[in-house]
Amino acid sequence: MQEELLHYVWQHKKFNTLNLKTTNKDSVSIVSVGQHNLNAGPDFFNAQLNIGEQLWAGNVEVHIKSSDWYVHNHETDTAYDNVILHVVYEHDTEIYRKDNSVIPTLELKTFINKDVLHNYQKLFANQNKWINCENDFAAIPEFTLNNWLERLFFERLERKAKTIDELLIASKNDWEAVLFKLLAKNFGLKVNGEAFSSFAKSIDFSVVRKLQSKPEQLEALFFGQAGLLNDDIQDIYYLGLQKEYAFLKQKFGLTNTQVVPLQFFRLRPPNFPTIRLSQLAMLYNKHNNLFSKVIATNTIDELYSLFMVSTSVFWENHYTFSKVSKTSKKILTKSFIDLLLINTILPLKFCYAKQKGELNDEVILTIAQHITSEKNSIVNAFNNLKEVSASALQSQALLQLKVEYCDKNKCLQCAIGNSLITK
Structure with a gap:
């Protein structure tokens, strides 16, 4: 007991x-x-x-x-x-x-109730299971499961909103600056997320605003602050960036001593930080007031269109500064945009609407339901028990379920656990 x-x-x-x-x-x-x-x-x-x-x-x-x-x-x-x-x-x-x-x-x-005692003891009987209810998960009624996953999805948004609230305080409620920091971290993915985040924090967003209409200077700012312009490379594009960055560094009093070094090792070339930094620069060159456009956009197709950007011309036949490669247009892929929507855009829209008292759950849910389900070890394991994750709504909810409930044995606070205990 x-x-x-x-x-x-x-x-x-x-x-x-x-x-x-x-x-x-x-x-x-x-x-x-x-x-x-x-x-x-x-x-x-x-x-x-x-x-x-x-x-x-x-x-x-x-x-x-x-x-x-x-x-x-x-x-x-x-x-x-x-x-x-x-x-x-x-x-x-x-x-x-x-x-x-x-x-x-x-x-x-x-x-x-004796059934409650029996079901509880059965649920916790074997602690070697991946999750306590894995033998019964497939039999959970669809209504119970779907409603619980929807609630978990919003729980996960609430958790991410706390990070956004902290950034808002630090930026004195500058939503555009917060979006920049969030996007930068996600452009770095797992390998370079911390490095990209530190690079974004090293720049006052007012500098980005001033340079948005000048793509060469914007790239010079990003590459220079990320520590990628310190080599002796005799290339006209590279030398031009160095010159621009030296000017910007002096003009705006820039420093990057706290920026985490970038990693190239074990990354596929399309995910090289050089490519991602150029894409991020072109995104901000293409869109003034990006935050306002994100908030005003409420369909998945419009969001895909908003983030459909490429690199600058130099990177169409380069992955690094020193080596020419086969020419290809390096546009943000749908799968990459999906990650941006899941980890940045939906949490930001949720947080903003909540602060304004204008939260519309249906808009958030509809967008999430149209994003392809993530594929990772947790989602795959749940799908092996029961094909449950068809969209980002479910995959995000399943991550919340595993980390915040299953791993902590909080079955009594879980609708699935409740369903099994009281059946």
């Missing part, structure tokens, strides 16, 4: 609520189980209970055994003075208030 299960049983009334009696034979009827408290103090606040002939309002404490009250030293803690009922699985001793009056105790052992 786990105390967490007793919290769940009390909160959701998974026991026979008829003819309840305290250990002193007083009748108990529940008006309200109270508000579940996940912080320090009694487990449930503001419960309302009829005990005997009296209506009580106060707090409820839950333990496995009555004696746990003393194990946890509640008798010396004034936070527990207003406990009106002690809910336990097994009653083994009386509990007293400071005035020596007995705190009523409800022993659930004889009232608890």
